[in-house]
Amino acid sequence: MSDLVSPASYSSPSFPVLPDELILKILHRVLVRSLLRFKCVCKSWNAIISDPEFANDHLCTSIADPNMTHHRLVSSNPTEPPQIISFSVQSLFQNPPTGVEPQNLRMSLKYHIVGSCNGLLCLFEIYQGYFKLWNPSTGLKSERLSIGVFPDVIITYHGFGYDHVNHKYKVLAVVENAHETLTKIYSFGSNASTVIQAFPCDPTRMQGKFVSGTLNWIAEQGASDDQWLILSLDMVSETYSEILLPDEDEEKIYTPVLHVLRNCLCVCFFESKSAHWILWLMKDYGVQNSWTKLMMVPHVGREISAGYHLFEPLCIAENGVVLLKTTSANLVLFDPNDGRLNYLRIRGEIGFNMLIYHESLVSPQC
Amino acid sequence: MVITAKGKEILEIAEEPEYVMLAKVEDLKMDMLRIVEEEEIKKIRLKTSDEATFEVEPSILKEMKRVQSLINTEAIDTSVAIPLPNITSRNLSRIIDFCWEHQYNTENLEEFKGRFLKSLNHQELKELLLAANYLNIKTLFDFLCNSFTDLIQNESPEFIRDFFNILNDTNSVKSMHAPAFQGSIDDD
Numbered sequence: 001m002s003d004l005v006s007p008a009s010y011s012s013p014s015f016p017v018l019p020d021e022l023i024l025k026i027l028h029r030v031l032v033r034s035l036l037r038f039k040c041v042c043k044s045w046n047a048i049i050s051d052p053e054f055a056n057d058h059l060c061t062s063i064a065d066p067n068m069t070h071h072r073l074v075s076s077n078p079t080e081p082p083q084i085i086s087f088s089v090q091s092l093f094q095n096p097p098t099g100v101e102p103q104n105l106r107m108s109l110k111y112h113i114v115g116s117c118n119g120l121l122c123l124f125e126i127y128q129g130y131f132k133l134w135n136p137s138t139g140l141k142s143e144r145l146s147i148g149v150f151p152d153v154i155i156t157y158h159g160f161g162y163d164h165v166n167h168k169y170k171v172l173a174v175v176e177n178a179h180e181t182l183t184k185i186y187s188f189g190s191n192a193s194t195v196i197q198a199f200p201c202d203p204t205r206m207q208g209k210f211v212s213g214t215l216n217w218i219a220e221q222g223a224s225d226d227q228w229l230i231l232s233l234d235m236v237s238e239t240y241s242e243i244l245l246p247d248e249d250e251e252k253i254y255t256p257v258l259h260v261l262r263n264c265l266c267v268c269f270f271e272s273k274s275a276h277w278i279l280w281l282m283k284d285y286g287v288q289n290s291w292t293k294l295m296m297v298p299h300v301g302r303e304i305s306a307g308y309h310l311f312e313p314l315c316i317a318e319n320g321v322v323l324l325k326t327t328s329a330n331l332v333l334f335d336p337n338d339g340r341l342n343y344l345r346i347r348g349e350i351g352f353n354m355l356i357y358h359e360s361l362v363s364p365q366c
Numbered sequence: 367m368v369i370t371a372k373g374k375e376i377l378e379i380a381e382e383p384e385y386v387m388l389a390k391v392e393d394l395k396m397d398m399l400r401i402v403e404e405e406e407i408k409k410i411r412l413k414t415s416d417e418a419t420f421e422v423e424p425s426i427l428k429e430m431k432r433v434q435s436l437i438n439t440e441a442i443d444t445s446v447a448i449p450l451p452n453i454t455s456r457n458l459s460r461i462i463d464f465c466w467e468h469q470y471n472t473e474n475l476e477e478f479k480g481r482f483l484k485s486l487n488h489q490e491l492k493e494l495l496l497a498a499n500y501l502n503i504k505t506l507f508d509f510l511c512n513s514f515t516d517l518i519q520n521e522s523p524e525f526i527r528d529f530f531n532i533l534n535d536t537n538s539v540k541s542m543h544a545p546a547f548q549g550s551i552d553d554d
Contacts, residue, residue: 016489016492016493016496017492017531018492018495018496018530022495022496022499023530025511026511026514026515026518029511029512029515030515030518030519031519034518034519034520037522037523038523038526040523040536041523041526041527041532041534041536042527042532042533042534042535042536043535043536045532046536067512
């Protein structure tokens with residue numbers, strides 16, 4: 001790696017000069033838009049900021065940042081014309097009385113957000129039938145990845161993740177037409193797809209959650225109506241496994257949903273005995289006894305049996321305050337320290353499909 | 367009564383005949399003095415570049431991973447002050463202040479951090495970052511790195527060159543401006 005500071009600058013000993021390693025540690029925390037501007041500081045900064053290794057270190061620092069400076073909430077907006085809308089998560093947690101201002105991006109075509117990973121959004125263009133990776137922070141895009149036979153197909157289950165062994169971004173899509181249903185994995189950069197074994201169960205939600213190198217869905221187990229399991233698809237081996245929910249003495253579990261909090265798999269469900277929403281976090285992925293009860297959120301509003309007013313966690317701050325979305329796509333902050341629910345004021349319309357991504361320099365071109 | 371590890375013994379001995387107790391209490395007093403002395407020894411002395419010696423509490427010391435590893439792995443003689451040739455007394459006193467507040471000031475920590483930052487100019491910030499890095503104090507290092515980030519984040523490349531003493535060798539590289547959420551995803 002080239003020098004960040006030119007040798008000439010060492011000539012004044014009375015002023016401390018920060019060594020390259022320290023400047024790098026500072027730059028790892030700088031926002032992407034500033035880094036793009038800093039490329040023209042000097043040739044070596046340009047080289048360093050363009051280096052994939054730097055992008056990776058920057059991403060790791062961003063993900064671990066307790067202040068969530070680089071986290072954004074993104075949603076595709078169902079209004080006409082279609083839009084993708086994003087908010088700074090840090091601003092959402094600050095909950096300013098004037099409301100949080102979004103950034104909008106108009107689209108002439110209609111995209112569905114399949115998932116996010118490493119600061120990249122995977123979009124599906126629903127009229128022409130292709131996937132595309134997009135880094136909203138740098139504006140860079142990947143080539144189109146066509147799903148093949150079109151327009152007679154629909155996609156049901158889907159998910160986006162990263163195969164860290166083969167360094168490939170992959171999309172899982174269950175593709176259906178009148179004659180057959182295929183469970184396929186598409187790999188970016190190779191334009192090839194493989195057909196894998198069909199889902200062994202029918203998850204309740206279409207979109208899989210990516211965590212620890214796996215995509216995850218929740219499904220009812222067998223005939224009984226309140227037994228649930230987590231279906232996990234390994235992005236490297238492309239095989240399934242099952243994870244059980246926390247083994248607690250709960251009376252009845254309603255509407256469990258999966259999310260990712262603190263880079264861990266998280267399940268949130270309504271529990272009838274306590275009449276609370278209960279959040280569990282799996283500290284070590286796949287380790288059954290690492291399920292930890294994170295908090296209980298009081299239920300407000302209508303009867304749960306009607307299926308109204310579902311709470312889903314999106315993001316959690318270091319002090320335990322959690323950002324939730326409701327069935328009606330409202331954003332709520334819950335503070336477990338004082339038990340208060342705060343409805344957020346946001347400007348603009350937000351769609352129900354909301355995702356958290358980390359601003360990064362990671363290239364979508366692979 | 368001073369509560370020490372030996373405090374329990376005083377109560378037990380109190381049930382013995384009085385004359386014995388008197389003698390024992392004298393012994394215990396000596397014991398206690400020795401305990402106090404031992405605690406004093408646990409305080410490590412650090413010597414700065416300008417020859418000032420600081421006595422540092424164990425709780426503060428454990429933040430300084432470099433000093434800790436010097437004591438633990440290299441088994442250096444802790445009866446003499448450990449020299450820190452890279453750190454001035456002014457900076458060491460700031461560092462101790464910060465570590466102390468970080469440990470014991472739970473209510474107004476953010477307020478303290480704000481004041482702490484305000485009291486430093488850019489040169490002093492750099493010195494302190496170097497010192498925090500050298501002593502391997504994670505809380506202070508993270509705090510200072512974040513402060514640097516805030517300082518430079520919204521500035522121009524010219525400011526950055528000035529700030530880090532960098533020569534401009536980029537006549538050919540054009541200035542790039544990028545909003546947070548940029549470009550259109552429609553045009554290929």
